[in-house]
Amino acid sequence: MNQLIAVVRQLRHPETGCPWDLQQTPTSLIPYILEEAYEVVHALQQEQPAAIAEELGDLLLQVVLQSQLAAEADQFTIADVAQRITEKLIRRHPHVFGTVELTTAEDVRDQWEHIKASEKGEEASLPLSQKLHRYARTLPPLIAGIKIGERASRSGLDWPTISGAWEKFYEELAEFQEALLKGEPSQQAAELGDLLFSVINLARWCQLDPVQALQQTYQRFIQRLELIEAAIDRPLEDYSLAELDALWQQAKQQLEGASEAEQPEEPPIEQR
Incomplete structure (x- = not known):
């Protein structure tokens, strides 16, 4: 060092x-x-x-x-x-370096937020909206959406079951489609944001990481494109949309086959 x-x-x-x-x-x-x-x-x-x-x-x-x-x-x-x-680590972990007793990760997270607020001179009763402003200001939009959804959920701003999240998604999808038909860019952008936030909340309900999921999608897209470029002898622009679609499906199947081949064989029932 x-x-x-x-x-x-x-x-x-x-x-x-x-x-x-x-x-x-x-x-x-x-x-x-x-x-x-x-x-x-x-x-x-x-x-x-x-x-x-x-x-x-x-x-x-x-x-x-x-x-x-x-x-x-x-x-x-x-x-x-x-x-x-x-x-900071010592100060925010009194359950490790002090006498406080905590047993769950949720308790530790809540304590961390309380200590953090105290250090910054924030009142414990600070409105939730002001707390969420910090995420919106300091984090990339997708990560901010995750944090805002999680924090709002802990404060009771959430649906009782995942069906509510699905209903909200379809509602926002319909509103986005309607905004596209009206041709008002500002409204279209607003509805697109609502739709993306509804997807982030769905991911939270399903315990999926939308950032990782999106990164994996980018990687698959690039891998398929690499296979296509390796298989053709002319620039992509010289191919018709139908030809490119056929090449795309072929690359997709090739990657899926390779992925399945990498999976370990399932042991016989008597060995499970």
């Missing part, structure tokens, strides 16, 4: 450092923080330890680099960053 900090410090040396690194600012590095975070997620999903370690290193570099920029501006150091998160 010390070596990494020293390397980053050298990269930022005003006389002998790297020209690219010397040009960076805290805001110019924001895209790299996001990119590296998603690279970590991808490596974790692939369950490849070597890739995970590498991508975590790339993300750690962004932490060290931001801390170096802050140290140069006499704001804080990497030691301050480590000390603050250590203190």
